[in-house]
Amino acid sequence: MWDYTDKVKDHFLHPRNVGEIENPSGLGEVGSLSCGDALKLSIKVEDGIITEARFxxxxxxxxxASSSALTEMVKGMSVEEAAKITNQDIANALGGLPKEKMHCSVMGREALEAAIANYRGIILPMAQGEIVCECFGVTDLEIIQAIKESNLRSVExxxxxxxxxxxxxxxxxxxREILQATVNGLPVEPRKEEKVRRLTTLQKIKKIEEVLAREIQPTLQKDGGNIELVDVDGDFVTVSLRGACASCQASRTTLKEYVEKKLREQVIDTLIVEEAKP
Amino acid sequence: MNCGSDQVIYMDNNATTRIAPEVVDAMMPFLTDCYGNPSSMHTFGGQVGHAVQDARQAVAELIGAEPEEIIFTSCGTESDSTAILSALQTFRDNRHVVTTRVEHPAVKSLCASLTSLTGHKHRVTSLTVAADGTLDLDQYRDSLSDDTAIVSVMWANNETGVIFPVEEMAQMARERGILFHTDAVQAVGKIPINLKENAIDFLAISGHKLHAPKGVGVLYVRKGTPFVPFLNGGHQEQGRRGGTENVASIVGLGRACQLAAETMEEENTKVRGLRDKLEKGLLATVPKARLNGHPSQRLPNTSNISFEYVEGEAILLHLNKYNICASSGSACTSGSLEPSHVLRAMGVPFTAAHGSIRFSLSVYNTEEEVDFVLDKIPAIIAELREMSPFWEPEKMKQASGDGS
Incomplete structure (x- = not known):
């Protein structure tokens, strides 16, 4: 159960300004059924002042609750003032929201922005940008704005x-890339086609062989054993233990605690080392 | 602390159940006077050991098992993990597991992390379900292969109540020499189960789903089925599950199993009748409401209904106002951002998945409660729909004759 403030409960159970304004001065629609939430905000503007807002x-x-609180906030405001409302302002008006629910206040701010843009007759830049999250259709521009506005510091x-x-x-x-760049005040580089982290199988095999020859084999040889690379399939590295290692009771520990650890450190941290079936 | 259980209309019994008063009575001596360790040599402890044995007998009787086939655990999740990991250790070279897309997280998450748990590469086949939540046995037959170690399929689904043909599936697995586990936490106590008449190797029970306390479960292991313990320790449970017994809860579970045997008939007549009345009433009075799950191949207590164009959490909070307890497959109630994996596997459209409500009844529900819920829900849905930007166009469509 979510820990909602009394203000959230009040706005939810007794929402203010539900409905649509006929012939609105501005209309903002955000979200979708598939995303699980959507908001249609209509505003009436007279002499630069928002006289009515419905949702x-x-x-x-x-x-x-965020939608209801938003309509109360903007009523009586000039369009210029209303344009400065942030999602944090909406959350504050509700006495705060659970952190997992902050996107609801963001949806309120986006709808307001869209309604004001519609009133001014301009097209929002939000529709542009690169789609980063395909599940929810979120663009890099939206993410950068949220990071800056709400001072976000983690992917969560x-x-x-x-x-x-x-x-x-x-x-x-x-x-993570967008977060790091934005926090450091750098422009976000466009998505790279091939990430450096993603090694081809050939590159992986070469690197694994290097680490085996340079570090792992000399160590095992000191104990009278040895190790050979048998196969690399995706992240699965199959090896075969030789000499003293093959009959050693602790060979599994050697594989997991030593070989896998070394390879993860020096090649790629997703590798799983397995022993070849005899 | 008083939680006001006499005030609520509790229709969330697939989440957890009220501890039966008879169960509490049976447990009390073991929370007070009878605190001996069942493993002790003295009579003071030994008599507690007898109580554990009596409980084992009662559990065995409910599911048609032998007492020595019953291992007490801490919960359903532990039982599921024990069964699946045991099979993988038994058949080390068989790295294939068959399960379904609609399992409880206890099995689903475990299967997703097998590789990191065992250090071996595992292949997991997750069987799909049809729109009514049922499985395709031909697809199942084709999925079994020479390197399949274990099949894990729930007996009944927790969200929709849909019952799977696990007995037939277990027989097919046995013919291929494959072990079969079923997560039966929702089925035990609600529908008759007789393990003498089928080929199921492992079966998981959770105490708190059948009016026993939380924190106790059972893993049934068929006699002769190879078994590797999950918790190693003392010789408790014949060395198959280390750890001092949760005696009071085990005794409670034994009593709950006796009660379940007595109320099985009522579950399938009275509870089914109440569920059907609720379901038919809601589908008749609320437009654009749909049933999720097969209409008859289903537990007698569960009804999962989608109210299109509204969101589940909002419905639940309105129900909460009237002290009505139910649950939802909507994204917002789970803390994740996506709706229930079960409804998505069934291909329930997003318009409906977000507005799904599960009502799960028990023998403690009354007709008055069902009438009260039937009285309140239509207005709640109507109010939320008036607020929904998607309802107006839908209403227009219906009015012009396009809608169904």
Whole structure:
């Protein structure tokens, strides 16, 4: 069960300004059914002042509460003022949100931004950028903005705020890259086609052989044993132990604690070392 | 602390159940006076050992097993891990495991981490399910291979209640010399099980799913099935599970199994009747509601219904207002961002998966409670739909005759 503040519960059970404004001055729609939450925000602007705001939200309690609180906040504000509202302002108005639910306040800010852009007749740059998280359709520009605005410091926080990385998790490395670059104030390099970390099998075999010859074989030879590389299949490295090692009771420990550790340190940290079947 | 259990309408029995008052009574002496260690030589401890044996007998009777085939564990998850890892250690060269896409995390997560646990490369086949949540036996037959060590298929699904033909599947596995494990935590106590009449090798039970306390489980291991312990230690459980027995809970589980045998009939008549009334009522009064799971091949107590265009957590919190306890397969309730893996495996559309609610009843539910829930839900769904940006277009579509 989530720990919701009384304000969240109040806005959820008694939402303010539900509905749609007919002929709105600005309309912002964000999210989708498949993502699990969506918000349609309509605003009425008179003489540069937001006089009315209404919402329709599909989503959990914090999504509904964020939308409701947002409509109350913007009413009576000038468009310029409203444009400065951050997701943290929305969360603060609710007395805070559980960290896993911060993306609900981000959705509120995005809808407001979209509604104001619609009112001003401009197209948001958010639609551009490189899609980083394919599960939730989150772009690098959105992620960079969230990192800067909310001072995010980990991939987990990025997921809590933007949902990016919350599905299959394949974009985690890319999120880390974007985070590091943004935190260091550097421009985010476009995604590299071939990551340096990903070795081809041939490169892997060469590196494994080097480490075996340079470090592992001399150590085992001192104890009257030896080791040979049999096969490399993906991350699985098959080896065969020779001499004293072959009959040694501790050979499994040798493989896991010594050989695998060394190879992981010096080649790639996902390797799994197995002994060849006799 | 008073949790107000007399105030709630509890329809979340697949999550956990009320401890039966008879079970509490049976346990009390072992939480107070009878604190001896069942392994001790003195009478004071020895009599506690007898109580554990009586409980073992009661568990065995409920599932048609022999007492020596019953190993007490700490929970269903431990039982599942023990069975699967035992089989992999027995057949070291057989690195293939067959399971399903809809298993409980106790099996699903274990199968996903076999390689890092054992240090060997394992191949895991996860069988798909049809739209109604049932398995395809032809696909299953084809998945068995010469290097399959074990099959692990749940007896009944926790989210939908769909029952799998594990007895037939176990027979097919046996013919190929493959061990068969079933996670039966949702099935035991709800449907009749007789292990004398089938080829199942391992079966997991969880105490708290059948009105015994949390923190106690059972692994059934068929006589003659090779077994490697998971917890090594003392000679408890005939050396098959080290660790001093959780005596009070084991005694409670024994009593709960006796009660389950007595209420099995009621479970399949009264509870089924209440479940059907709730389900039919909801599907009739709420538009765009759909049942998830096979209509008849299902546990008598479970109903999983999707209310399209609304989100599950929001429904649950409105139900909470009326002290109604249920659960949801929506993303927002789980802490993950994606909806239930079971509903996704069944191909339930996103419009429906996020708005799924599971009602799971027990013998303690009453007709008044079902009527109360039937009275409250339509208005809750209508209120949330009025707020949903996707409902208006759907309503228009229906009004113009396009909808179904």
């Amino acid at each position: 329709k939200t599909f989503g959990c309690a914090s999504a509904i 926080e990025i997921t809590n705020f933007t949902k990016a990385g919350g599905g299959c998790g394949k974009c985690e490395d890319r999120l």
